Amino acid sequence: MSLDDLTETSQPGIRGSACVAIAVEDGDRRLRDCLESVRKHTRADIQILTVSATAADVNRALARLWPADVVLLSEPCRVTAGWLARMREAAYADTNTASASALADTGTALALADEDRPAHDLTELASAVAEHTLALRPRLSLIIGPCVYLRRDALELAGELDSELELRWALEIDLAQRCLLAGLAHVAADDVVVGRMASTHDACDEQPAWLGERYPYLNAPAQGTSDEDQPPLEQVSIAASRALPRALEAARRPRSRLWVTIDARALDAGITGTQRHILELIRALAATDSLRLRLVVSDDTSSANVELLRSLPQTELLPIGSIDANTPRSTVFHRPQQVFGPPDMRLALRLGQRIVLNQLDLIAYRNPSYHSTPTAWRSYRRVSRQALAAADRVVVFSDHTRMELLSDELIDQERIRIVPPGLDHPLPSEGRRPTALDGPSDSPSDDGKNPTGFLFCLGTDFRHKNRVFALRLLTSLRERYGWDGQLVLAGTHISHGSSQEMERDYLKGHAQLREAVIELGSITEEEKAWLMGNADAVVYPSVYEGFGLVPFEAALSGVPCLFAPQSSLAEVLPADTAAIVPWNPKESADRAYALLRDPAARIQHVDTLAEAAHRLTWTDAAAAMVEIYNEAAVAPMREASTLSQDEVEREHELRELIAAHDDLVARLVGEREHAQQMYDELNAEVGFGLSLIGPNGALPEDVQRTLLAVSTRPALSRAVYAPLSGAFRGARRLARALGRGER
Numbered sequence: 001m002s003l004d005d006l007t008e009t010s011q012p013g014i015r016g017s018a019c020v021a022i023a024v025e026d027g028d029r030r031l032r033d034c035l036e037s038v039r040k041h042t043r044a045d046i047q048i049l050t051v052s053a054t055a056a057d058v059n060r061a062l063a064r065l066w067p068a069d070v071v072l073l074s075e076p077c078r079v080t081a082g083w084l085a086r087m088r089e090a091a092y093a094d095t096n097t098a099s100a101s102a103l104a105d106t107g108t109a110l111a112l113a114d115e116d117r118p119a120h121d122l123t124e125l126a127s128a129v130a131e132h133t134l135a136l137r138p139r140l141s142l143i144i145g146p147c148v149y150l151r152r153d154a155l156e157l158a159g160e161l162d163s164e165l166e167l168r169w170a171l172e173i174d175l176a177q178r179c180l181l182a183g184l185a186h187v188a189a190d191d192v193v194v195g196r197m198a199s200t201h202d203a204c205d206e207q208p209a210w211l212g213e214r215y216p217y218l219n220a221p222a223q224g225t226s227d228e229d230q231p232p233l234e235q236v237s238i239a240a241s242r243a244l245p246r247a248l249e250a251a252r253r254p255r256s257r258l259w260v261t262i263d264a265r266a267l268d269a270g271i272t273g274t275q276r277h278i279l280e281l282i283r284a285l286a287a288t289d290s291l292r293l294r295l296v297v298s299d300d301t302s303s304a305n306v307e308l309l310r311s312l313p314q315t316e317l318l319p320i321g322s323i324d325a326n327t328p329r330s331t332v333f334h335r336p337q338q339v340f341g342p343p344d345m346r347l348a349l350r351l352g353q354r355i356v357l358n359q360l361d362l363i364a365y366r367n368p369s370y371h372s373t374p375t376a377w378r379s380y381r382r383v384s385r386q387a388l389a390a391a392d393r394v395v396v397f398s399d400h401t402r403m404e405l406l407s408d409e410l411i412d413q414e415r416i417r418i419v420p421p422g423l424d425h426p427l428p429s430e431g432r433r434p435t436a437l438d439g440p441s442d443s444p445s446d447d448g449k450n451p452t453g454f455l456f457c458l459g460t461d462f463r464h465k466n467r468v469f470a471l472r473l474l475t476s477l478r479e480r481y482g483w484d485g486q487l488v489l490a491g492t493h494i495s496h497g498s499s500q501e502m503e504r505d506y507l508k509g510h511a512q513l514r515e516a517v518i519e520l521g522s523i524t525e526e527e528k529a530w531l532m533g534n535a536d537a538v539v540y541p542s543v544y545e546g547f548g549l550v551p552f553e554a555a556l557s558g559v560p561c562l563f564a565p566q567s568s569l570a571e572v573l574p575a576d577t578a579a580i581v582p583w584n585p586k587e588s589a590d591r592a593y594a595l596l597r598d599p600a601a602r603i604q605h606v607d608t609l610a611e612a613a614h615r616l617t618w619t620d621a622a623a624a625m626v627e628i629y630n631e632a633a634v635a636p637m638r639e640a641s642t643l644s645q646d647e648v649e650r651e652h653e654l655r656e657l658i659a660a661h662d663d664l665v666a667r668l669v670g671e672r673e674h675a676q677q678m679y680d681e682l683n684a685e686v687g688f689g690l691s692l693i694g695p696n697g698a699l700p701e702d703v704q705r706t707l708l709a710v711s712t713r714p715a716l717s718r719a720v721y722a723p724l725s726g727a728f729r730g731a732r733r734l735a736r737a738l739g740r741g742e743r
Contacts, residue, residue: 422618431530
């Protein structure tokens with residue numbers, strides 16, 4: 001017998017059939033519209049009861065409808081075609097299901113409406129749900145009203161509602177937990193949506209304290225909700241299944257704006273390639289008008305960047321210090337660079353239901369010298385693996401990085417995406433000559449003779465940036481061609497893995513270069529623009545790059561770039577434009593000198609690189625990222641991700657336990673030192689008399705009390721102690737005299 005046949009032939013009071021009970025307050029004007037909607041979309045042979053909205057009256061209705069199942073509307077609401085059949089399918093998809101809770105248009109933990117998708121026509125909403133639902137029926141640890149399918153066998157196992165409670169607490173918490181603890185489960189019917197007839201929850205008494213005491217595990221922070229205005233019930237952890245966010249996101253499609261949180265804390269005053277990528281990507285994403293962006297900033301975020309970010313449409317700033325237990329999780333959290341430690345990973349898990357991670361390169365993962373200690377390196381590698389396992393999508397700039405991740409089996413093919421950065425961001429309109437630069441002339445010479453300008457080497461002094469090779473190249477240019485230009489080095493000095501000492505050693509052995517090399521350190525964007533615009537060529541001898549912006553930026557400034565076809569540079573840049581022969585300074589000098597001397601070669605080189613640069617836009621990068629966000633939002637939850645996230649949480653708990661232990665030890669040590677100090681002060685004041693008193697003193701306790709009583713009366717103490725002291729001094733003199741006589 002099919003389900004339709006069973007529905008047609010079933011009558012109230014027959015096990016396996018379903019009835020409808022509508023709980024309503026006296027005089028509630030919504031009842032009429034509710035009854036009209038339910039009768040319109042429910043078969044005529046299904047019994048529909050109205051009942052007072054108390055646990056006691058609902059119990060009587062449940063008893064009257066025995067042994068049928070009951071769909072309880074805990075408040076008046078509207079339904080759509082096929083709602084009851086789908087509710088029953090959700091409730092009976094598993095033998096151990098006790099209840100199925102429908103989605104709602106607004107106001108509950110299973111609501112589809114939010115800031116970016118306001119509630120609208122219920123029929124239209126139901127049609128969208130039917131089209132986009134994944135019908136995952138994720139498990140819940142609570143029953144969520146206002147529309148709940150209650151199976152009769154569950155009611156018979158768990159018992160009736162607690163009539164001492166308000167209906168909401170009796171149904172959604174107490175009955176739910178009794179079923180759960182008895183071995184049954186609750187699910188969300190994520191293919192059914194009902195329309196609530198009030199925009200917010202009706203007033204309800206405060207949750208009884210004893211419910212929290214009876215079920216203390218429900219007091220955990222919310223893990224599956226993103227609605228800031230949800231009532232207290234939905235602030236508990238409702239999702240026994242991690243599939244709930246995915247199910248809700250699918251049911252919410254299509255939506256005008258997906259909610260994405262981006263970690264923008266790296267945007268301090270300096271601008272490196274990573275910071276340029278983060279800033280320009282955020283600007284391009286805001287311009288798509290398809291996202292609701294929340295940007296995490298810190299005290300180190302520059303004021304100029306804060307003002308720029310604040311001006312973007314559909315964007316809010318979230319200071320890192322304001323995050324607390326009530327801060328909601330967005331659908332997606334995007335960290336646009338790799339994680340550096342457990343706090344980065346915990347922030348992602350705290351603020352996003354799904355995670356997108358940029359892995360710019362693997363140099364820090366492979367190179368131990370870039371970390372303060374071997375332990376720090378191992379910790380970095382561990383958290384990198386955790387992040388890559390937890391991420392729903394991992395974004396890289398190039399196929400080279402993609403292949404590295406795959407070859408080390410750090411990620412599977414299905415989750416990795418290539419999105420190169422854009423290159424059409426605005427450059428400073430006016431450059432500024434660095435004040436520390438007094439060697440090179442304002443512009444390169446181009447009179448057909450040996451140029452007398454300067455080479456510009458830009459980049460932090462990480463060893464893989466290979467700035468020493470720039471020095472070797474300068475040596476070969478001077479020795480082979482008599483080129484008397486200078487080399488300007490600019491970039492941040494780093495603490496671990498720097499090439500600074502190697503550069504100094506090289507210059508010590510090549511005294512002729514000391515006046516030709518200028519070290520500027522960190523520079524501004526305006527100074528960078530001036531240096532690029534006035535250099536004869538940019539030198540970029542990097543051994544390893546995740547992408548490599550500098551050659552493109554040089555070309556867009558009209559200046560050739562000397563680079564080697566290494567790692568991703570061999571992929572993203574035309575092969576015939578690589579002027580450095582790895583790592584031969586003489587052959588490289590030959591190629592470099594041709595670009596320095598031959599105007600036609602310079603023009604061809606710059607035009608080729610500029611043409612490649614023009615194909616990469618931030619608009620395309622943002623469009624690709626929006627697609628990736630949408631993929632991540634509904635991607636299946638993987639076991640490896642769950643295990644990785646659990647491991648991050650476990651490490652955090654261990655760190656807290658260790659910190660608490662260290663605090664306790666420090667406190668005990670402090671108390672002991674304080675006690676020792678007090679003892680020393682007392683000993684200094686009392687002297688050897690300290691050995692006579694106290695619990696372990698030489699004098700009996702009753703004698704100590706007697707002496708104390710005598711000591712508190714000055715006249716009496718003088719009368720008693722003066723003769724004793726005199727006798728003691730006399731005895732000591734006699735003992736010394738006898739001792740001298742014996743000798």
